[in-house]
Amino acid sequence: MSEGVDKRIPWVIKYRPKRIAEVVNQEDAKAKFVEWLRKWPNVPKRAALLYGPPGCGKTSLVEAAAHEFGYEIIEMNASDFRRKSDIERIAARAAMSNSLFGAKKKLILLDEVDGIAGREDAGGLEAILHLIKLSPSPIVMTANDPWDQKLRPLREVSEMIQFKRLSKYDVVKVLSTICRKEGLYCEEEALKYIAERSEGDLRSAINDLQAVGEGYGKVTLSLVKELVKPRDREHDPFETLRNIFSARYAWQAKMALSQSQLDYDQAKLWLLENIPNQYTDPEDRARAFEALSKADVYLGRIVKTGDWGLLAYAIDLMTAGVALAARNNPKDKYRWVRYSFPQRLVMLSRTKDVRALRDDIAKLIATHEHISMATAKSEVMPILMVIFRSNPDYAARLAIGLGMSEKMVEYLAGPMKDEVLAYYRKYKEMMQREAMEEAMARTMTTVARETTESTKSTGRGSGRSRRKKEVGTSTSLLSFTKKKS
Amino acid sequence: MSASEKFAELLWAEKYRPRSLKELVNQEEIVKRLMKFVEEKNMPHLLFAGPPGTGKTTTALALAHDLYGEDWRKYVLELNASDERGIAVIRTKVKEFARSKLPGDVPFKIVLLDEADNMTADAQQALRRLMEMYVETTRFILIANYPSKIIEPIQSRCAVFRFTPLKKEDVVSRLKWICQQENVVCHDDALDVIYEISSGDMRKAINILQAAAALGEVTVAHVYKVVGLAHPKEIREIVYLALSGKFTEARDKLRTLMVNYGISGVDVLKQMHREVFSADLKLPEEVRVELADYIGETEFRIVEGADDEIQLTALLAKMALLGKKAGFRA
Incomplete structure (x- = not known):
């Protein structure tokens, strides 16, 4: 042993790369990160999220880059982020020292932001987003698994920089x-x-x-x-998929899932998305999907019966069943493919508002018709859409009768929304006027005669029987029809 | 009379729902027995079972109306098992409801639980306990399509009423009567078509009738137009894409349809089934049958509780394979 060995310093720190060039084999990530940092703050995304398996050089690159570019790193553990006030304090500190003459530029490093995904409170995430918005310094985050649904807001504001597993x-x-x-x-x-x-x-x-x-x-x-004992390490979704698809034995495929960050529900969606990417032969595809489909049936039965003993079969089918499906084109198993993130999750979050609106409409119909929301959606809403897109006058009356908002009308009427809304507003206005008139009539009982006169002059009778005859919905419906034809 | 009544329109299925047991024309046996309960102002827990649109909910509401009079809504708690999030929510609501005041001369209130067969076995066990706990003040009316999905201990605590599918002439004459009330011209052959399409489901029939009337007269052409419009043409495209081996395109279209338009898996399947047997689709007859088998199996799995998108995607993969074997060309 040479004289230079100092036992107290962990080698991981002692041999940390000082320069970007020393960071091992992450050329793509380096190039992307250096460009982002060089251009900051003139960049589309104010934060960078470095992600990849543990020990692949994420933090090392940040440190090396900070060193070369003359930044001082302010390191924060993301799991400390609970309150907004914490964030404001850090931001203030970064801002202050920036403004002092000659002070070093700051870079805020948040390690392991994926840690907050599992937490119950959403406050930490809010706080980070807040920090990204107002920070005068670049913010760099690291994560092993950035694909948790909860981290989506973070992904959206971050330059995503992928690190690969080292060979x-x-x-x-x-x-x-x-x-x-x-x-x-x-x-x-x-x-x-x-x-x-x-x-x-x-x-x-x-x-x-x-x-x-x-x-x-x-x-x-x-x-x-x-x-040296093998480490228990969780595999990210991409590795998990690769290990499942490339497994030659059932146990390998099953192990791939047991070592994964993904639970079976998430794995189900990743497989759903990527089976067609991996397998090209129609028969292999159909076989793999059949296995996934059956696994999914077992998962459904677990929910229905509460019998968790069935989980073992579901897992067999979704791992080994999928892995051993490539019989016509076994080479497909080992093909390198770019796996994609489950699109369903992406679409669901993108369409959140529309789906909420649709739920509101369904709720309205369900209460009105004494049916479930599911039935309202599948049975009544399509019918309403037909009416709203072909008979605007009648549609507006229905919208009023059912107590719909203008947004709901717009959704149901689609391309006809202007027409339906015009009637809807007209009727609403007439109703308001009428309600006012009636209120006035009630309060001014002493001058009832005059009030009646004025009502007559607007073209409407006040006699109940006459009103009923005039208002019959069928008449209006038919009069519209005549106009149309 | 409020001003809103002038312009407000309602859904006919609700507008023309019979309010009292006396107005019910079908299910005579059931109505007779229920009228006895009204007379005696007493009844056991009830289980109404039968296909959709045969009058289960209507009968339950009418029974409540006849028991309590115009104020009946105060004494009835309506729940739909498929909309309530779990038995815990149901328990809380029932507890609160059971605590409130009783109506004057009827010694109980009613909890109306629709789609009870959608509850898991565990939830039904909890429900059974609820039924016992509040039996002093509360009667349950459970409504289900499939009585076999209701656990035995609940069935044995209920008087079970089986609703039978409505007769064609009953459905058609009701539709005709509604048209008269609404001053809408309707053609007899159109009403026949509505009956066929709705397969005896009165609510569905009335919904189609109302939309057809909104197009003008109720004619065969309008009925088909409504049904066609209510069923997006994308499903045909999806079937064609899958059969001609364009699997990923078919999958992407399917996903958009389901997520963006909120169409349920079972609805997609029903329409796929129609497409598979349509004359426009050039397929050997035996392949149609094979496809029908796959579609049926897929629906079964979804009804069992599986995931819509996974099941439909697996079906598309099978279609692609079958289409290739049959040498399908769009």
Whole structure:
């Protein structure tokens, strides 16, 4: 061992890259991040979200870049973000020091923002979004899994920069450099073993190397085998899919899901989205979808019966069933494909407002007709749409009768909304006028005669029987028809 | 009379719903027994079972009306099992309702629980306990399409009434009567078509009638136009795309249809089924049958509680395979 070894400093810190160029094998991410940081604040997204598996160099790149560009890093743990006041304090600190002459520029680093996704309170996320909006300094976040639905608002305001998992070769290269610098005797096979077990997590590999190297003064295969245990690491959605599709045995496919960040409900949607990306043969596709479909049937039965014992079968089918479906084109299993994020989640969040409006309409109809909202949607709304798009006058009367808002009318009438709304507003106005007249008539009983005169002059009788005859809806409906034809 | 009555229109299915048991023309046996309950001002828990649109809800509301008079709404708690979020919500509502004051001369109030067969077995167990807990002050009327999906202990606590499908002449004469009330011209053959399309479901029939009337007279052409408009043409395109092997395009269209227009999986399937047997679709007859089997299986799985989009996407994959085998060309 050389004299320079200081046991108190973890090697992961000691050998942290000082320059961007030293960050291992993330050229795409580097280029993207450096460009973003160089241009800041003249960038479309005010924050950057660096994501990728653990130990692939996200934080290292931020530190190296900050060093080269002369930024001082203000590091925050995202899980501290509870209150708005915390955020304002940080922002103020960053702003203050920026304004002082000669002070270093600040960069705010929020590590592991995906940690807040699992939390109950939404306050942390709000706080971060708030910070991004008002921060005078660039904000960089890191995450292993940025795909949680709750993080969507964050994804929308961030430049998304993907880091890939490091290869075994990348890890071995770094380890042997450290060995050389530490003057440590290292067997090539031992380093390969550590790298293998680290699954691309450079930080954990360096920690393993240090544990063996410092403890024993050398790193041999037998020592390493003794001391280095495989880590329990959760796989991100992309790895999970790749592991499921490429599995040759049922157990491999099942393990892929058990090691995943995705639970079976999420995995279901990722598979739904990506089976057609991976498998090209129609029969293989149909087979894979059939397996997924049956898994989904089991999941439905679990909800209905509460029998969680069925989960095992659902998982068999959605993992092994899908993996072993590529019988006509087995090569498809190993094809590299760009997996896509489940579009359903994207569409659902995009259409949130419309769906809420549709629910409101359904609720209105359901209460009125003593039916469920589901029936209102599938049975009555299509019928209403027909009416609203073909008979605006009648539609407006229905809208009033059912107590619909203008927004609801617009939704149901679609291209005919102007026509229907014109009638709707006209009737509303007439109703208001009439209600006022009636109120006046009631209060001015003493001058009842005069009031009646004035009502007559507007062309409407006040006699009940006469009104009824005039107002019959059928008459109006037919008169519209005549006009039309 | 309020000013709004002048312009307000209602849905006919509600406007012409019979208000009292006396107005009901179908289900004579059931009505007779229920009138006895009204007379005695006492009744057990009831379970109304039968196909949609045969008058279950109408009968329950009419029974309440006859028991309590015009104020009946005060003494009835209406719940729809498919809309309430879980048994806990139902429990809270029932508890609160059971606590409030009783009507004068009837010794109980009514909880009307529609679509009770959509409740899980666990929820039904909890429901059973509720029925026992408040039996002093409350009677339940459960409504279900499939009585077999109601657990045995609940069935045994209820007087079960089975509603039978309405006869064609009953449906048609009701539709005709509504047209008279509304001064709408209707053609007999159009009413026949409405009956066929709605397969005996009175509410569906009245809804179609109202839309056809909104187009002018109730003619066969207008009825078909309503049904056609109410069923988006995209579904035909989806079937064609899938059969000609354009799987991902078919999938994307399907998703847009379901998410953006809120069409349910079962509705999509019903219409796909129609498309598969339409003469415009050039397919060997045996392939149509095979497709019908797949569509039916898919609907079964969805009804079992599976996910609409997964099931329909799997169906599209099967269609693509079948289309390839049959050498389908759009």
